[in-house]
């Protein structure tokens with residue numbers, strides 16, 4: 001395959017993508033005096049229209065996306081995002097409005113935000129929401145800050161946050177960034193929190209326990225009520241990582257399980273395309289006791305008029321400019337309203353069914369460390385393939401040759417050589433079968449021709465990359481002089 005050159009490399013002096021008629025009015029260079037013209041920018045690419053179109057079209061085809069095929073990246077909930085959400089978010093009234101515009105012209109936007117808050121409250125069983133955080137990780141930090149503010153307000157600042165060993169890496173880093181000492185809680189043989197271990201390490205120095213439910217193995221924490229009781233009895237808070245909400249919609253609610261604070265990932269569960277780095281949205285829901293600490297401003301509605309309330313003395317302050325990633329919130333609202341309560345429940349039911357279909361079909365072909373029934377995702381490992389010298393990375397890379405996105409690898413950390421598969425509800429049985437066929441083919445290749453896996457991918461635009469080198473020595477700016 002030919003390497004697509006950089007746009008700077010296909011430049012031909014004098015070429016342009018368009019031509020304009022001669023000016024028939026006086027030229028006003030002063031209007032743009034602070035903006036350099038193309039002629040003044042060194043190395044500005046000079047290409048024709050077709051060259052630009054072909055360059056970017058070819059580049060776009062080197063990427064993989066959910067609109068192209070199966071995307072089983074576990075924990076990330078890479079569902080298909082209905083196009084109607086995009087249509088709604090692209091309406092002029094949304095895209096052209098400005099957060100600084102007067103409140104009386106922004107009433108519709110505030111209604112969108114308030115309605116989304118209320119629906120998220122119903123879905124999760126929490127009492128109030130902030131829509132400000134831009135991602136799950138920021139939501140976690142905000143949740144931790146709320147807990148800290150509340151404990152300090154009680155004159156009982158604490159030091160420790162307990163986190164199970166199966167947790168997503170952002171959990172310990174959020175707690176740590178918020179100034180807490182992180183202590184690990186072990187998982188038992190069924191892959192859930194060891195309640196006895198928790199009871200041993202809980203103390204009045206524990207500010208919170210961060211729990212993901214279902215956890216990152218896709219397993220529901222059956223002892224969740226016991227866990228929240230143990231934590232609450234010592235005056236601590238329960239933070240629930242709601243990234244796996246796709247398994248629970250319309251079936252059960254974190255608020256009813258005793259969670260005091262949760263974050264959601266609108267870009268995962270509530271349908272915004274993600275994976276390219278954003279935009280995302282990580283709303284945080286709280287119970288009544290944490291509400292006074294929510295970020296300002298809060299949206300209020302009095303006699304049908306929406307307004308912002310900044311008069312909140314205990315608030316942790318603003319955590320983001322304006323009111324959240326507005327258009328992501330619009331898409332989530334469009335998604336929730338278009339599915340309705342029954343539709344949302346069906347989302348989770350099918351997500352769980354699809355994951356269990358894959359699990360059953362691949363059981364015995366790939367190693368399953370935990371036999372506990374799981375919900376919306378399944379975590380296999382490369383244990384059976386290791387004896388042929390094949391690792392999870394080889395399996396993942398080979399899937400690229402078979403026109404599928406690889407699953408999440410090497411996470412959760414408690415499964416060595418993990419392959420974490422989350423099909424989501426949007427995949428048809430036909431697509432699930434294509435995937436399990438591909439995985440079966442790879443298992444056969446591991447036995448018969450392991451070299452083909454170790455050198456995979458063979459068909460992709462680039463072969464195996466040195467990811468460490470790319471992370472340590474990123475080339476963020478092309479300089480022609482580097483040639």
Ligand SMILES: *Cc1c(COP(=O)(O)O)cnc(C)c1O
Nearest residue numbers: 075135136137168170241243265
């Ligand atoms: C994705 C994820 C997060 C972090 O969310 P971002 O939106 O990527 O910041 C946290 N916990 C779990 C379990 C996740 O899957």
